[in-house]
Amino acid sequence: MDVYVNEEELSGYPGKRIKRMSLGKSSESIYDNPMIHSLEPDRIGPARSVAGDVRKGSRRAAVVCLLCLLLMIGLITLSCLFSKGNTEWKMKMAQLQTSYKNLTKEQDQLQTSYNNLVEERDQLQSSYNFLNEAQVQLHKGAADMTKKIQDLQTKLQEHYPQHGWTYFSGSLYYISSTEKTWEESRLDCQQRGADLVIINSKEEQDFVRRFQKLLWIGLTDRETEGTWKWVDGTLLTTSYWAPREPNGHIFHRHEDCAEIQNYKAEKSWNDISCYGKKFWICEKTLPP
Ligand SMILES: [Ca+2]
Ligand SMILES: [Ca+2]
Numbered sequence: 313m314d315v316y317v318n319e320e321e322l323s324g325y326p327g328k329r330i331k332r333m334s335l336g337k338s339s340e341s342i343y344d345n346p347m348i349h350s351l352e353p354d355r356i357g358p359a360r361s362v363a364g365d366v367r368k369g370s371r372r373a374a375v376v377c378l379l380c381l382l383l384m385i386g387l388i389t390l391s392c393l394f395s396k397g398n399t400e401w402k403m404k405m406a407q408l409q410t411s412y413k414n415l416t417k418e419q420d421q422l423q424t425s426y427n428n429l430v431e432e433r434d435q436l437q438s439s440y441n442f443l444n445e446a447q448v449q450l451h452k453g454a455a456d457m458t459k460k461i462q463d464l465q466t467k468l469q470e471h472y473p474q475h476g477w478t479y480f481s482g483s484l485y486y487i488s489s490t491e492k493t494w495e496e497s498r499l500d501c502q503q504r505g506a507d508l509v510i511i512n513s514k515e516e517q518d519f520v521r522r523f524q525k526l527l528w529i530g531l532t533d534r535e536t537e538g539t540w541k542w543v544d545g546t547l548l549t550t551s552y553w554a555p556r557e558p559n560g561h562i563f564h565r566h567e568d569c570a571e572i573q574n575y576k577a578e579k580s581w582n583d584i585s586c587y588g589k590k591f592w593i594c595e596k597t598l599p600p
Pocket of ligand 1 (some may be wrong): 483507510511512516595
């Protein structure tokens, strides 16, 4: 059998009706349905229905509060996580910016060093080019000068032998054909634009011996006994005295002038009286 209940009577809402479900075999099954059970005023009563609504509302509120609490906890957790991640991200960004700035600074320094090296290289290259050019010019000048010297020597060797002069290692030499005192011999050389020979090297000593004559050379100690000087005023340093020479100081023999005596030996010099007569050799040094 179908049962209808006026909802206006149960809940206070006029005009609404609720169609009851089929009761079936027993009326007790009707009240097993909570919805109908809460609407059954005759069996439960109005006070019991309100209390049930209050409990349900309380449960719903509690659930809602719990959900809100969970939601809040979730939001706080998310906020904390976001804040922490944001802080770490900012720190990493700051580190990356610092690294970028350092790299940029190093790049600038490297660029500056590179520019300086390039500038130094260019300067060195310019210096090298300048020195290279100077070396080329110097070699050219030296070659020209050598050629001029050779030409001059050739002319001298061709010209002076006709007048009794011999060229050797930058000087011209004149061998006399007569004999005079040391002083007269020196005067003759000076009249020829020269002076008695000054022997500066072993080669020149060997050259002078080649003429195989007893020759006055430009060496004397007339000013101070025992202090031998060349005719240009320089002191004797390297000498080629014969054994036991000079010996003019013995018994005051006044042997104050030097000659080539034993020309067969390298050590061929002898001191002897300046007033004896001998051949002589003049030397004219050519300008370098
Ligand atoms: Ca000389
Ligand atoms: Ca002597």
